[in-house]
Amino acid sequence: MRDVAIIGSYTTKFGEMWERSFRDIVVEAGVGALEDAGVGGESIDSMFVGNMSGGQFVEQEHIGALIADYSGLAAGLHVPSTRVEAACASGGLAFRQGIQSVASGYNDIVVAAGVEKMTDVSSVGASSALAAAADREWEGMMGATFPGLYAMIARMHMQQYGTTSEQLAQVAVKNHKNGTNNPIAQYRNNITVDKVLNSIMVADPLHIFDCSPITDGAAALVLAPAEEAHKYTDTPIYVKGSGQASDTIALHDRRDITTLDASVYAAKRAYEMAGIGPDDIDVAEVHDCFTIAEICAIEDLGFVKKGQGGRFVEDGNTAIGGKIPVNTSGGLKACGHPVGATGIKQAAEIVNQLRGEAGKRQVEGAKIGLAHNVGGSGATALVHILGRER
Template identity: 45%
Template sequence: MRDVYVIGAGQTPFGSFPDRSYRDLFAEAYGATRDSVDSGIETDEIDEAVVATLGVGGRQLGLSGPAVTEHVGLHNVPCSRIENACGAGGFAVRQGVQAIKSGMADVVLAGGFEVMTDLSGDVTKYWLGVSGETEWERLTGTTFSGVYAQMASAYMEKHDATKEDLSRVAVKNHGNGAKNPKAHLGFECSLEDAVSAPAVADPLNLYHCCPTSDGAAAVLLASEDVVDEYTDERVRVAGTGAASERVGLAQRDSYTEISASSEAADRAYERAGIDPDDLDFAEVHDCFAIAELIAYEDLGFCDRGEAPRLLREGVTDPDGDLPVNTSGGLKSKGHPIGATGTGQVVEAFDQLTGRAGDRQLENPRYGLTHNVGGSGGAAAVHVFENEEVAQ
């Protein structure tokens, strides 16, 4: 099968934009993505589009994919909408990769968008619950912060982790997000701030939870047959993996790991021909602070129970051995559901092509993105390679 390359990637700022529409946001991300292609690209050169979204403002709009692609001039281009809760963007990229590897397309647009701040907080928390287990979680009043709080409690008890360990995730990611002009919460916080914030769902507090955001992000993928027409910067999709898991916590064997993430990562590493030790950075799904800790272990960055040590020792800091969430992650950059996974790929593309500005790492070769749906019902993992560094 043919190799697939990222030839462009772009996004809007993530935040609260009451005066903007979902079409407007997608058009900005699409324009930024086209502008990032070195040799330029015309709309009629795109063979297919895949668009990720949970819905629009809770309204579950039908034909939301074509509604945004026709708005940017992609008429008569086949467009599929992907809905896999918070993991939709990662799966949109995966479907774009599959279309190219199959030979059915040479250039694919994988994008995502969400408008989330036009509803009240009370409505939003129950709307987001559609991504969890309906009968035993959502309809009994459990919110996503409540679900992840259960995971955090189980993890802290099993591994003697503390609220300070959770808070170090916030401190690190806010520090990174403060250097990202596209971040929703682009400010730094101290460990004291993060530890003492108001409770949301014990043991999680305000600084342990990501914001709900508006935004859009997109990625252009091209086959090895045409990539040289667009760019000399060869960012290869070295490996991709995906998996599903039981949607509800009560149905799982463990509250302290997400098997879909582990399985997806194993497949991505195998296809890329690398191990976790080969990675130079990662963007992981930190919707709640505990999710980042669990991700370290699911993705093979450390053994079970060792995630707090990585944070305490600075391993995942920007100057550490494995920087994680240089964009600010969901915690600081924001979480417009359909755009989150594609937004992670934007950061990976920027890092691997030297476009990350104040967040730029030194000469990275391999980067990973990890996008989770719900509390772990689905996960998509991608490994990207700068082939020039490999040489």
């Protein structure tokens, strides 16, 4: 099994891009990542693309071939291109498949990308399309949407551990603050706890500022065998660990709805592969589709004990300069959440941090970072650990 490195990275602007198409944005990401790596299309052995629901959002499946075609890699080069899907964890999954494909020796240079165009949705609404990430027969058909499912998690966390609406709001406030310094973020404005608490209620206790938005965007990484990475870049970033885990698709079947066991197991597997623990992580991007999800994540990843996440955030431990800076990119809350792209964008932000290229949101001296991507209410989770040193 070969070690793998990231040699190129690019994220498009995230936002509502009415003037651009699905294929436009993913090509921008792919070309951007290749330029960053300094490699041409003829060097690419394979592509992996994370996309949750081209079928529902833009009535287009067969996303892998489409993207190879529009990137100039199909006719002539006939580069294999594979779409993977695990709802909002589709990007993280594309990253993992790309890593395995290089590790296996099947491929050397691989593009791992993610894309979602959510604002063009036609025959179904975005909430209905997203509900396909939950259990359609036992949740969606009963009227459950994702804000409703995460609201139940939040309510239970409050009841069991005393977590407060103010603590949830602090997650959004921090992520918006980080987003002000991220040029690709959908929202670059500061907000206050009062603003969150006085915003409209979506699903009690989650206000609209507790929710990540509907977003268009794409991101791409270029991967290479670690032993060859220095041929392409002076700052390769190494994949130290990769973990994936599943859990029940329906929330009501879980052992404990405030713990995402898929996150716990994906993290355990990634930490074991990297030979490190949570205390060794300098910076993390976690899956804050709702504010409560970030609190669960920092607990499930081992940064803080179960139940103490709310207080941990309130005390500033997850801010830049704190004990473990979380979502320096602005997270899903401020960057936006184009579901298939998010997992790649998270890894790309860790690359920015480990390269020392994160500008005003740089975590000084960051050597090891973690990216955590969740599908649905936690039926899939991916954890990747990246390092500046091999």
